[in-house]
Amino acid sequence: MTGNFYSFFYYLINSDMRDPILLTPGPLTTSLATKTAMLHDWGSWDSSFNALTAKVRQRLVAIIAGDNAGDSAYTCVPLQGSGTFAVEAAIGTLLPPDGKLLCLVNGAYGKRIAQMTAMMKRQVTSIDFGESAPVDPAQVAAALASDPQITHVAIVYCETSTGILNPLADIADVVAAAGKKLIIDAMSAFGALPLFAREIQFDAVIASANKCLEGVPGLGFVVVKTAALEQAEGYAHSLSLDLYQQWRYMEQTGQWRYTPPTHVVAALDAALDQYEAEGGQAARLARYSANCACLIAGLKRLGLESFLHEDIQAPIIVTVKAPAHPNWDFKVFYELTKARGVVLYPGKLTTAETFRVGCIGAISQPEMQLALDVICGALEQMGIPCLSTVTTVTNVEGVSQ
C-alpha cells in the first residue's frame, strides 16, 4: 500500500504534471517525504498530536539552544499563521507597553517591524541603513547611548528583500553591552545560518516552518528566553497574538489555543527528520552556499549582475539586476520561466529594477542549473541577448530528496 502511494507520487512529480520548482523565499519546494507527512488527519485534542507538538517544540529549541535546552532556559512557542504573525506576537508580547523599540532597518522586513510596532501604539525609533548596506554596529551603539528610553532592539538577520546578511554577532554584542534586549527576525536564516544561544545573547528568535527548515507554510514560532516570557503576562495588544497566553495554555494542556495547523506541524516534524539526517545546520548551510555560488557564477556567464557585493550576500536569496534592455518586462519573464518549470520572485527594491532567485528549499545544483538554462531561454525569447550557459545537465529528476 505504502509502495503504491509512493510510486503514484513519484509518477506525479516526474511527469509533466510535476510542480514547478519554487526559487522563492517560501513557500518553497518541499520534498516528497514532507508532502506525504500530511496525508493524515489529527484531532486537536488528540494525545498523539499533542505529543507531536511537544516534540517539534523541543526540536526547534535544540537547533539554536541545544546546550541549554535541558535547563529550560529557552522555550519554543509556535503560532498559527505566516511568519509575520509570529513577529507581531513576539513584539507585542515581549515589548512592555512602556518599553521602546529600536528597529534596525535595511529592507522591507525591518520596515515592517517598525510599522507594526507603531500600529500597536508602542514607542519605536528606527535607523535606516538603505537597501544595500548591512546594519552598522557602531551606529547601533551610538543610538543606544543617546536614547536611554530604548529597552529592546529588533534586527533582521538575513533581510530577504535583498538577501543581505547582517552582522548579527556584532550587533548582539553591542546590544548586550548596553544592557538592552534583542529580538531577532531570523525568518529566512533559522536552521541554515549560524545562530546559537551559547554565542549570541538574545531574548527571542522568530522564524517560520516554510523557509530554511523546508516545511510547508502555516505556522511561525518564537524561541524565547523563558524568563522573558514569564515577565510578559498582560503586555500583549491582541488576544490571538498573545505569545504569553499561547505558551501558558500549551504548557498546561499540551494543546494549541484555537485550531492548530495539524498538517503543517506533521510536515514540519518530517522536515526536521530530514534536516537532522542531512547533517543539521552545517550541512544545510553547505548545500545552500553551493546553490548560491552555482547561481551567481551562472548569472555572470549570462551577463547578469547580482545587486549585492558577494561579501554581504547571504546564501539564501539573490537579487539580480534586470537587464538594461528595452524589452525587459518582469511579468513576461516570469510567465516564460514558469512555463519552463521554474518560479522566480519579483524584486522588492524601491531604487532599482531587479528580480530575485531563491537558493533555499529541497533543491540542489541540478535545479540551479535548470534555473539558469530557463532564465537564458526566457531572455532569448524576449529578444534580450544572453550568453548561453555551458551546462551538461539535460535531465533534472524533479525534487531532491
Ligand SMILES: *Cc1c(COP(=O)(O)O)cnc(C)c1O
Ligand atoms: C518571510 C519573512 C518574514 C515573514 O513573512 P510571511 O510572509 O509573513 O511569512 C519576515 N521576515 C523575514 C526576514 C522574512 O524573510
